[in-house]
């Protein structure tokens with residue numbers, strides 16, 4: 029009798045064994061964004077606050093919103109730098125070409141090369157806490173923080189189709205100029221167009237304890253494991269979003285130059301540091317992660333030493 033029971037089970041398992049063979053694992057979260065659209069009307073429109081229902085769900089959306097724009101103050105135990113989520117996802121996570129939440133939420137679960145597994149939306153958020161927010165141990169997947177942030181994103185994505193790449197998702201790629209990029213030119217762009225807000229030394233600006241202009245490098249910035257540490261990703265963010273109020277005003281070359289200048293500076297260590305070795309960490313996590321300076325020498329100085 030036992031045998032008879034087993035055989036259908038084996039039969040059912042057979043197709044699974046096919047999974048042991050190599051399968052395609054292209055990174056679905058490393059966004060191949062379509063080119064930026066020039067007309068606002070072409071982008072998905074998230075609901076407005078006035079459409080929020082006055083009930084438990086609406087209340088949770090508001091909590092998620094508050095956490096997103098005021099992360100450092102409301103979740104200090106999970107934030108190890110001076111940033112809020114909305115510093116890199118502009119207009120409260122609504123803005124097209126600024127990795128809007130309505131473009132992200134419907135695209136998960138998705139395989140990510142970064143941690144080599146299929147990530148739920150909650151796991152994607154945990155990654156943001158760990159790297160962009162330099163937060164150490166991230167909130168648990170079922171924590172009030174991750175729940176509220178997920179509910180907020182779900183609401184912004186109301187009526188968006190599931191699993192369909194929306195124009196305006198992520199930070200659309202800015203192709204590296206044929207002549208490459210130049211850190212010295214980037215320093216000039218920085219002093220002329222960025223320092224007025226972000227400080228001559230990238231330190232941002234504070235009023236009391238709180239940053240009113242976020243830091244771009246140093247101990248209170250994103251760490252060496254964050255996506256923004258890639259020059260290509262920072263160039264894309266900067267081209268489409270900076271200088272604040274003048275998006276799209278820099279040439280592609282200027283965006284790359286200034287992104288390189290910003291990302292050659294020290295910032296908190298990559299939390300995945302292997303055996304205290306920058307070289308091992310570079311090989312495993314940075315060698316194939318876009319264009320970045322981690323573990324390389326710039327002007328004779330080893331980059332990636334971290335800063336506390």
Ligand code: HEC
Pocket residue numbers: 057058059096099111112113114115116117127129131132133135152153156157160161177197198199250254255256261
């Ligand atoms: C220092 C800038 C920065 C901060 C701060 C930041 N992020 Fe991100 N975020 C990024 C970058 C860069 C990406 C990757 C975008 C890409 O690959 O094009 C990203 C991706 C995401 C995605 C996936 C987007 C998609 O379309 O798949 C989500 C969701 C997200 N962030 C949420 C958050 C949340 C929530 C916080 C706060 C806890 C946060 N981020 C803080 C820079 C930041």
Ligand code: HEC
Pocket residue numbers: 111114115116118119217218221222223224225226240241242243244249250256262265266270271272273278286287290
């Ligand atoms: C008018 C002030 C202003 C100018 C000028 C400006 N920024 Fe920003 N920048 C901001 C603010 C404010 C934010 C956060 C946005 C938010 O929270 O809504 C920001 C966010 C950023 C971020 C992501 C957050 C972080 O701290 O890493 C980067 C990177 C950045 N700016 C780079 C630049 C670069 C490069 C330039 C020059 C080309 C520049 N900015 C010019 C005000 C400015």
